[in-house]
Amino acid sequence: MDVVVIGGGACGLKAACRAKRRNEDLNVTVVDSSPYPSLGRCGLPYYVGGIVHSVEDLRKTLAGVVRDEEYFKTVKGIDVLSNTKATEIDRKRRTVRIVRDGSEDELNYDYLVIATGSRPVNLNVPNSDAEGVLTLHNPEDAEKILEMWDEGVLEKAVIVGGGLIGMEMVEALSNLDVKVTVVEIMDHILPMLLDREMSMLVESYLREKGVEIMTNSTVSEIVTKNGRVCGVKVNGKEVECDLVLVAIGVKPNVDLALECGLEVGKFGIKVDERLKTSDERIFAGGDCVENVCLITGKPIYTPMGSVANRHGRVIGDNLTGGDSIFPGVLGTTIFKIFDLNVSRTGLTEKRARELGYDVVTCLVSGPDRAHYYPHQKPIRIKLIADKSGRILGAQIVGFGVVDKRIDVIASAIQMKANVKDLANFDLAYAPPYSSAMDTLTHSANTIRNKIEGLLETVSCFDLKEKIERGEVVVLDVRSEEEVKKFKRIENSIHIPQNELRERYDEIPKDKEIVIVCQIGARSYEAYRFLKSKGFNCKILEGGMAFWFW
């Protein structure tokens, strides 16, 4: 039986190898248009940033062997044709037309796998084809950036797009001491990944690190000098730069699929849960297909190496008489920028509200291990659920360990957990790893408190407006030392938490009170007490940790 795979990336090669392992009698041919099949593209930003030292390293096995054509032939028993372009699929005759070294050929298939990946979206403005305007998709892109750096002509870069790849490139370029400006069209960076208050944590950190962030901003033109980039026009003004890195997203390579009449959706080739396309003989996976969101059941585009790998295994099984299901995705994402870890899964609050969910959220800050253990670092969690307690999403940002917590929440969502379940997960506890009541557990319990009506909050955005309109009195319950050390909201009343039970009659009873502390825990305590005394009060969501001056 002949299996042809178009695309030698994560999904295609995984599908090919898995199928061959399950059935040694298969003839498997993988066609790849690039000269470097099996390249871990996710590693390219780290190559630019000098963290990974060679592109070859991104093609190696664990044991250090480069996964080239020879490797696939001798070890895996499959034929990989690099520098080979698939130009046409004939579904009736079950053939794929290919071009290799300028000459055409045809491959027969019993089963075909389309794993053609994605390509970067280009910037559609004047001069966007000038020298010095790049995307980062191939090793050649990385080499061009490094050449410019070697030649000493790379001092300033503009990254167009404040999404995931943009952020990874901020770190990479900053590692090269390049001064970076990020231009983002929306009102905050990472708009598809984070809600505004979480993205502002990233933004303010990047500013501290010397990165310029321009939100609500559009690049209207590339400015050139002798055919080379020398700047970009943003909101009408010129920003000087030597390099424009376009990181406004990728789109699925669906041309072959469209041309042969396969069903293609808004976000890529349509596949069922076995990753079969509208043709019984054709499977598809990786960046070129449309995924299904596990929460909403709706189509979603998630071009991720991890998803592509899992797709590959499912296809390899189903190609060979197996029955494997790919259930869907949550859009779980993580990245590191300098020392900050940023992660998210599921729906943002914004998206959940758009979809009509009855949303409850919380912002919780805490240490990533026992607070008395050295080197503990803070993390901030936004947890999003509906009124029944079903978990819809989460965002975690911090210098502390966030990947562990986001993975637990992703696992919980995947298993349709309620915040009650999450709060009682028997997670591993010892002081070097977490708190006895971990910040994650605390976030689940905070949602439970809100659902039970034990707690009402006001967001930092709403509180600012309320203060401006003179609608509220702010009560600060932090200690004397803290209010001396940190700024206090103007005109706030200050009663330290430990004096509140004695001094609460100093607080006006006829006004709305908003209680603030550093991270919200003491405000909650104060809230419960004042509520019992008949005050009309709320607390600042997340505490002063989420306040922006």
Add this chain to the structure above:
Amino acid sequence: MDVVVIGGGACGLKAACRAKRRNEDLNVTVVDSSPYPSLGRCGLPYYVGGIVHSVEDLRKTLAGVVRDEEYFKTVKGIDVLSNTKATEIDRKRRTVRIVRDGSEDELNYDYLVIATGSRPVNLNVPNSDAEGVLTLHNPEDAEKILEMWDEGVLEKAVIVGGGLIGMEMVEALSNLDVKVTVVEIMDHILPMLLDREMSMLVESYLREKGVEIMTNSTVSEIVTKNGRVCGVKVNGKEVECDLVLVAIGVKPNVDLALECGLEVGKFGIKVDERLKTSDERIFAGGDCVENVCLITGKPIYTPMGSVANRHGRVIGDNLTGGDSIFPGVLGTTIFKIFDLNVSRTGLTEKRARELGYDVVTCLVSGPDRAHYYPHQKPIRIKLIADKSGRILGAQIVGFGVVDKRIDVIASAIQMKANVKDLANFDLAYAPPYSSAMDTLTHSANTIRNKIEGLLETVSCFDLKEKIERGEVVVLDVRSEEEVKKFKRIENSIHIPQNELRERYDEIPKDKEIVIVCQIGARSYEAYRFLKSKGFNCKILEGGMAFWFW
């Protein structure tokens, strides 16, 4: 309404504070026999090891305030009576008799919480009351160890018991440059937590670090000189030491509960899922109660600070008209010993087999982040499931990040996940955090392969026996460089993986072949190929990474 709480540890104080927050009108009194309520006892080993600098730090809030009687009174509005012993519960009159400063008193309750914790099991051998024989349960124990060290009379220590506390104390004492010997009665350390092959990884690392490990060993006598410890008799021979640290477990403090006629099980006070005892008016939680294993539904003893905290919240809710459930535990445990991270959850293979489960396991090694990313470190996973794929337990050991993976598996077990679910969890992927197909995902897929019959393995223990009996031929498929660098099993055939498709006729067809490589991945590849050629083969479970010479 009067609420009395006996025990000012994690559970008791959490229950008290939670109840008071829910209902400000409660009169809450917490009785604690120690002078230091709210002590994070889990931190004591780190105090001994010099990582935490003061016992006071173990009583502080996140904001740095010591949680003493004054704190609980002014901030929480509850009365904490330290140095106060509860001596009797009168269930008919609903009173608790207490002794404080030598005088007796009585407290009335509408609801009572028993959170009396646990105490260390003592060593029952001659001279076990000698000076220098200690447990580590209270700050006084820690101070005694540190005093000995300050006086320069602590050079050698014997730790009796190779369990969790024993291991934490190995690190603490080694930090003080004390030469440590661990005496363990079973055939491997951590017998309740890890299966033998996983515990051997810890054992061999500890030996490298200069720790002496004596398994299958019993202390029969403490040897003294002028009333002080100078050694222990182990298996009839004397081992010199200045300190004997007894770490053979803790037992629940159930005396008060027994005396007032509450139901007490094998592992502690019996409670229902609302943590109510056999008396409607009495709740109990923390180290003094029996928990339920979420997998087996059977009673289990899990004296953990994290569990006690969760218990406290459930009790606080149910005391005040709420309806909170504590579902049970998995016995998830983690500890750090020098640079090694050791974790586990659910059932061990041994325990699962004793309970009659039809068990499938795998041993998988891999990096904790993308293998091309710097500072990636290895982790080793043992995953345990039944033949339907239901996950029963896991053990993860390594210099890399293990807590994340054990937490995901614990979450999966708690939600009754199958390995198929786990394999498709949409976990956070980026090169600094994990592999595109993470070692965890790989472990779930390996179990799936075994269930599907794609793979048969032999444990290192069985292979050793088979080799001794001359029953097998070992085929080593590692590279030339690897077999030069690492030792090879005697008389094994060596055919590097990339030559196997050419040279497989060199392998005898009439014998059982066991294929080995470094971590099992290449053996699996070779297995699938040789199987298709009609060979009778298996692979070494986990590869040479689990081989002990």
